Amino acid sequence: MNESRDRLEIEMVEDPAADLLRVLFDYKSLSLSDIAELREGPSDAVLTGRLEQQLRRLNPWLDSESTGRAISALTRISSVDLIDANEQGHVRLTYGSTLPYTDEKGRRQDRTIRYFDFDDISANIFEFSRQYVMKGPRQDIIPDITVFVNGIPLVVIECKSPALADPIGEAQRQFRRYQGLAEFRGLGAPRLFEVAQISIALARDAAKFGTTATPPRHWSEWRDPYPLTSDAVSSRIGRRPTAQDMLLAGMLAPANLLDLVRNFVVFETIDGRRLKKMARYQQFVAVGRTIDRIRKAPSPQRRSGVIHHTQGSGKSLTMVFLAVKLRRLPETENPTLVIVTDRTDLDGQITGQFQRSGFPNPVQAESGAHLRELLSGGAEHYGAHHGAQISHGCSHADICHLRR
Numbered sequence: 001m002n003e004s005r006d007r008l009e010i011e012m013v014e015d016p017a018a019d020l021l022r023v024l025f026d027y028k029s030l031s032l033s034d035i036a037e038l039r040e041g042p043s044d045a046v047l048t049g050r051l052e053q054q055l056r057r058l059n060p061w062l063d064s065e066s067t068g069r070a071i072s073a074l075t076r077i078s079s080v081d082l083i084d085a086n087e088q089g090h091v092r093l094t095y096g097s098t099l100p101y102t103d104e105k106g107r108r109q110d111r112t113i114r115y116f117d118f119d120d121i122s123a124n125i126f127e128f129s130r131q132y133v134m135k136g137p138r139q140d141i142i143p144d145i146t147v148f149v150n151g152i153p154l155v156v157i158e159c160k161s162p163a164l165a166d167p168i169g170e171a172q173r174q175f176r177r178y179q180g181l182a183e184f185r186g187l188g189a190p191r192l193f194e195v196a197q198i199s200i201a202l203a204r205d206a207a208k209f210g211t212t213a214t215p216p217r218h219w220s221e222w223r224d225p226y227p228l229t230s231d232a233v234s235s236r237i238g239r240r241p242t243a244q245d246m247l248l249a250g251m252l253a254p255a256n257l258l259d260l261v262r263n264f265v266v267f268e269t270i271d272g273r274r275l276k277k278m279a280r281y282q283q284f285v286a287v288g289r290t291i292d293r294i295r296k297a298p299s300p301q302r303r304s305g306v307i308h309h310t311q312g313s314g315k316s317l318t319m320v321f322l323a324v325k326l327r328r329l330p331e332t333e334n335p336t337l338v339i340v341t342d343r344t345d346l347d348g349q350i351t352g353q354f355q356r357s358g359f360p361n362p363v364q365a366e367s368g369a370h371l372r373e374l375l376s377g378g379a380e381h382y383g384a385h386h387g388a389q390i391s392h393g394c395s396h397a398d399i400c401h402l403r404r
Helices: 002-025 032-038 048-058 064-075 082-095 167-178 190-194 230-237 243-251 254-263 281-296 315-328 344-356 368-376
Strands: 028-030 097-102 108-113 126-130 145-149 152-159 198-202 207-210 265-270 273-278
Touching: 002 028, 002 126, 002 145, 002 152, 002 198, 002 230, 002 243, 028 032, 032 048, 032 126, 048 064, 064 082, 064 097, 082 190, 082 254, 082 265, 082 273, 145 254, 152 167, 152 190, 152 254, 167 190, 167 198, 167 207, 198 243, 198 254, 207 243, 230 243, 243 254, 254 265, 254 281, 254 315, 265 315, 281 315
Parallel strands: 028 126, 152 198
Antiparallel strands: 097 108, 126 145, 145 152, 198 207, 265 273
């Protein structure tokens, strides 16, 4: 029976996933011999050979010493636990690492190196390996598929046979072992997850994703291949998309993957515990379409719109993700962002969400007059301004009339 399930896992889940990455997005497949050549040893998560090549390409000023330091910034993270390590890794991946640099005139200065080119997606190298062996302190782990960008393992995928009673649950349990959590402490290879950002469980007609130390109840489906359509996915892979096809098409499209890592991850401290959260597909699509409207609307009046949320669907986080992207858009020139609410408790909830998510310097206006004062002084608020409007049923006329 186990042999039958292993065969189903490979033929019905792992093979189709690998084929989709190749056919739909032109990911390159790395053999185990390729992996051996590109990394220093089986206990190393990063393919340092590929990363060194890309660091020099993206940062032409780097010398050998600085390149080594940039690699060490990812491979030698000092931390108190896995979440702390992953947060440090995420900050370096998204903002870069600052390193000392001596120019041709002997002047010493600090410069930021880039691990990815977020503006020109084609400048990055997207690859994957099957049955990638990672050596842990006491035993090895062997994820079914590992996705690398510029040699950095960003996504770990575990495939399970659809014949299992609870394939997603089995995969989630395996990820807990891989990350060395709770009852599996010391049995995994957590170094892989110091830089990996997304964990994916596949079983053909069932598929969910999580991130570092995500509890099983918080794993989510991804049902929209935006900006592709399901018909486009079907046409390109030659069959009706399964749940795992939709998740992979939506999350691992090269532009989407780097967008998710850069703009749709937050770390929060709740009840004394540090947690990592990643956007659900509804939030990702809503923010993407909002940004598209802002960029392409034929007139300023056409830039506005309404995003509908049900209660408890994550509207505060959607605002955080949108604010992060707006601040990075060259067209908006680091905008002032304003959120307007119609209830005091909602006002406090949204302010708290921005603060917990590490968004810099949110200021909570105490009145309409206070808001006018802050805006006239150039203070930065969050929400809908510079053409991006999010409506939450405002009923305070002295605030509402400031909206554009």
